[in-house]
Amino acid sequence: MSIPVRKFDAVIVGAGGAGLRAAIQLSEAGLKTAVLSKVFPTRSHTVAAQGGVSASLGNSEQDHWHWHMYDTVKGSDWLGDQDAIEFMCKKAPEVVVELEHFGMPFDRTDEGKIYQRPFGGHMSNFGEKPVRRACAAADRTGHAMLHALYQRNVRANTQFFVEWMALDLIRDEDGQVLGVIALEMETGEVVAFHAKATIFATGGAGRIFYSSTNAFINTGDGLGMAARAGIPLEDMEFWQFHPTGVAGAGVLITEGVRGEGGILRNSSGERFMERYAPNAKDLASRDVVSRAMVTEINEGRGCGPNKDFVLLDITHLDPATIMKRLPGIREISIQFAGIDPIKAPIPVVPTCHYQMGGIPTNYKGQVIADASGAPVTGFYAAGECACASVHGANRLGTNSLLDLLVFGKSSGDTVIEDMASMPKEHKPLPTNFADRTLARLSRLENQTNGASVNDTRLAMQRTMQNHCGVFRFQDKLEEGVQKILEIEKQVAITEIKDKSKVWNTARVEALELDNLIEVAKATMVCANARKESRGAHVRDDAPDTAEFPNGRNDKEWHKHTLWQRDGNKLSYKPVNMTPLSVETIALKTRSY
Amino acid sequence: MDHDALNRLQWRCTRRALLELDLILGKFLVEEFPGLSEAEQQVFAVLADMEDHDLWPLVNGTEECKDAQQARVVAMLRKSEVRRPL
Ligand SMILES: Cc1cc2nc3c(=O)[nH]c(=O)nc-3n(C[C@H](O)[C@H](O)[C@H](O)COP(=O)(O)OP(=O)(O)OC[C@H]3O[C@@H](n4cnc5c(N)ncnc54)[C@H](O)[C@@H]3O)c2cc1C
Numbered sequence: 001m002s003i004p005v006r007k008f009d010a011v012i013v014g015a016g017g018a019g020l021r022a023a024i025q026l027s028e029a030g031l032k033t034a035v036l037s038k039v040f041p042t043r044s045h046t047v048a049a050q051g052g053v054s055a056s057l058g059n060s061e062q063d064h065w066h067w068h069m070y071d072t073v074k075g076s077d078w079l080g081d082q083d084a085i086e087f088m089c090k091k092a093p094e095v096v097v098e099l100e101h102f103g104m105p106f107d108r109t110d111e112g113k114i115y116q117r118p119f120g121g122h123m124s125n126f127g128e129k130p131v132r133r134a135c136a137a138a139d140r141t142g143h144a145m146l147h148a149l150y151q152r153n154v155r156a157n158t159q160f161f162v163e164w165m166a167l168d169l170i171r172d173e174d175g176q177v178l179g180v181i182a183l184e185m186e187t188g189e190v191v192a193f194h195a196k197a198t199i200f201a202t203g204g205a206g207r208i209f210y211s212s213t214n215a216f217i218n219t220g221d222g223l224g225m226a227a228r229a230g231i232p233l234e235d236m237e238f239w240q241f242h243p244t245g246v247a248g249a250g251v252l253i254t255e256g257v258r259g260e261g262g263i264l265r266n267s268s269g270e271r272f273m274e275r276y277a278p279n280a281k282d283l284a285s286r287d288v289v290s291r292a293m294v295t296e297i298n299e300g301r302g303c304g305p306n307k308d309f310v311l312l313d314i315t316h317l318d319p320a321t322i323m324k325r326l327p328g329i330r331e332i333s334i335q336f337a338g339i340d341p342i343k344a345p346i347p348v349v350p351t352c353h354y355q356m357g358g359i360p361t362n363y364k365g366q367v368i369a370d371a372s373g374a375p376v377t378g379f380y381a382a383g384e385c386a387c388a389s390v391h392g393a394n395r396l397g398t399n400s401l402l403d404l405l406v407f408g409k410s411s412g413d414t415v416i417e418d419m420a421s422m423p424k425e426h427k428p429l430p431t432n433f434a435d436r437t438l439a440r441l442s443r444l445e446n447q448t449n450g451a452s453v454n455d456t457r458l459a460m461q462r463t464m465q466n467h468c469g470v471f472r473f474q475d476k477l478e479e480g481v482q483k484i485l486e487i488e489k490q491v492a493i494t495e496i497k498d499k500s501k502v503w504n505t506a507r508v509e510a511l512e513l514d515n516l517i518e519v520a521k522a523t524m525v526c527a528n529a530r531k532e533s534r535g536a537h538v539r540d541d542a543p544d545t546a547e548f549p550n551g552r553n554d555k556e557w558h559k560h561t562l563w564q565r566d567g568n569k570l571s572y573k574p575v576n577m578t579p580l581s582v583e584t585i586a587l588k589t590r591s592y
Numbered sequence: 593m594d595h596d597a598l599n600r601l602q603w604r605c606t607r608r609a610l611l612e613l614d615l616i617l618g619k620f621l622v623e624e625f626p627g628l629s630e631a632e633q634q635v636f637a638v639l640a641d642m643e644d645h646d647l648w649p650l651v652n653g654t655e656e657c658k659d660a661q662q663a664r665v666v667a668m669l670r671k672s673e674v675r676r677p678l
Binding site for chain 2: 038039042043044045046047048140143163185186211212213214215216217247248249250251252304306308309327328331332334335336337338349498500502503504505508
């Protein structure tokens with residue numbers, strides 16, 4: 001069967017920060033560029049980012065990109081690639097100032113410079129003391145950033161396809177990527193976007209977990225499409241958990257609440273962080289606080305009938321302070337926990353927040369499918385769906401928005417460069433290019449006696465949460481792998497009742513689940529295999545010892561994981577320890 | 593509201609930029625929306641088309657809604673509580 005084909009020089013899937021930044025490069029260079037998005041661009045999840053974007057501008061005090069690089073390598077627990085990290089930190093001032101010129105309304109100092117504030121893990125002079133490096137636009141940094149980038153794209157005549165869902169990559173026999181197949185939700189029509197270059201900027205997949213701060217849209221579509229096309233996924237065992245998501249709903253309670261004096265308590269009312277981090281207490285870094293919370297719960301000191309959460313207490317604060325300094329927090333607690341935090345503490349649990357792994361790329365945004373380092377012709381990725389890898393085993397706050405700007409831009413630049421040596425004509429599409437996608441759609445259409453999409457997704461989310469959460473256990477992981485493979489069988493037989501063509505959200509949700517399950521499998525299998533603790537991946541059977549501080553085992557595990565969908569095969573590749581211009585930041589125990 | 597319009601509204605209520613609004617609008621659409629008058633349903637559809645950072649402050653009460661018709665629907669949204677078991 002054939003489907004309509006539209007031709008572009010480049011197609012970008014995703015209109016969040018990374019996709020929009022890439023699109024500016026391409027459209028301004030005069031390339032005919034299509035940007036596909038499941039939602040209107042300024043509804044992308046980048047909007048949720050509040051904290052800021054990092055750059056060593058040195059506006060408030062001395063700072064240097066090399067210090068930023070050091071912090072990022074250390075934050076990554078030495079799993080980040082040092083060429084990519086140098087590239088990102090060095091470029092940060094340039095891309096942030098550029099964003100300012102695009103119209104981003106950054107907060108300003110009295111002298112009119114971009115105002116900068118401190119953020120966890122960002123230090124001066126190679127880890128000496130906190131430095132002001134985060135640039136923000138009030139608590140709407142992501143929102144303001146997307147608006148500035150979107151306007152710039154409108155000016156540059158980028159062509160948007162809004163409420164279109166990309167379904168699959170088109171890859172020919174040589175492995176070259178020739179575009180994507182996509183579904184227009186408004187009509188139900190399936191169309192091929194034939195392009196010389198395809199950039200994925202589809203964001204994260206945080207919805208694989210039951211408790212997630214991520215909006216519903218984060219279903220890992222780019223990762224699912226890449227995996228189905230035979231591209232491996234890198235370092236999928238590494239997920240950052242935010243300590244304070246509202247128990248159940250997952251909605252984020254900002255770190256600012258603890259900054260204003262909020263205290264974490266267990267079932268006996270004890271301020272337990274005093275035991276785990278005597279100095280920083282409730283303000284210790286995200287992973288330390290999350291692990292302490294889970295230890296309390298695992299050892300039976302959790303709260304509630306099932307003893308499965310802890311409490312964030314601000315009842316001792318002056319209500320006027322709460323209303324003034326923490327606007328919206330009271331309302332969030334009432335709406336999502338049924339608790340007025342002026343009168344009672346808020347139930348919280350560590351909640352999935354950010355995906356460090358993804359589609360393997362180099363710092364130019366080219367997708368690299370194997371250890372040889374050769375790029376997949378025509379395929380690029382940037383942002384949370386990609387793994388450059390700058391975040392390694394653990395991301396520093398504010399480094400993700402930076403990643404979008406730097407690698408969005410560099411992937412665009414690389415496309416322009418690569419395009420110069422490509423033939424003028426598009427490489428023809430293989431005759432059967434749409435077969436697999438159409439078969440997948442028709443399977444869904446005709447399935448009877450199948451599985452419910454909602455139930456299957458929930459089973460997957462519960463399994464990920466219980467078997468692959470903040471703290472990981474050998475037996476739980478092994479069991480988790482088996483369970484996820486069972487759930488995969490259900491995903492293969494999902495059934496939808498609504499067969500209409502137009503705006504069929506049931507169909508779209510089933511197709512999203514096809515992507516979620518790929519990410520869930522990759523995560524569970526990679527986590528089961530990595531027998532050490534590093535960054536956000538913490539195993540009970542790899543504890544802190546003299547031989548292996550923090551449970552990290554560099555001799556065996558200082559390497560990136562690559563997961564292949566076919567047979568759940570794993571391979572490994574070395575971490576890049578050769579920065580572009582400075583000396584290697586040598587392996588060291590990570591301590592703050 | 594016909595099937596297609598309702599499905600579109602469902603997509604726009606549950607694929608938001610903010611998880612807060614996914615949860616609240618999604619639940620409202622299932623539980624409250626069918627009981628609204630046609631006029632109120634239209635008002636809700638207009639609200640659902642707003643940007644997240646314009647709508648969220650209204651829904652969580654940090655900003656007041658100036659439009660009287662919208663204020664009634666916003667008041668319902670404000671009252672809605674979304675709790676999920678762990
Ligand atoms: C609550 C919260 C707060 C955060 N705060 C900060 C912060 O302060 N600082 C920081 O640095 N980071 C922060 N982060 C992380 C950061 O916001 C994200 O990592 C980043 O915004 C991701 O951007 P992106 O461009 O990769 O993807 P997104 O912004 O998620 O965009 C993805 C795009 O892809 C599209 N898409 C996806 N699948 C398909 C498909 N199949 N077909 C078509 N289109 C598709 C979507 O429609 C969307 O346009 C935060 C994250 C959360 C959840």
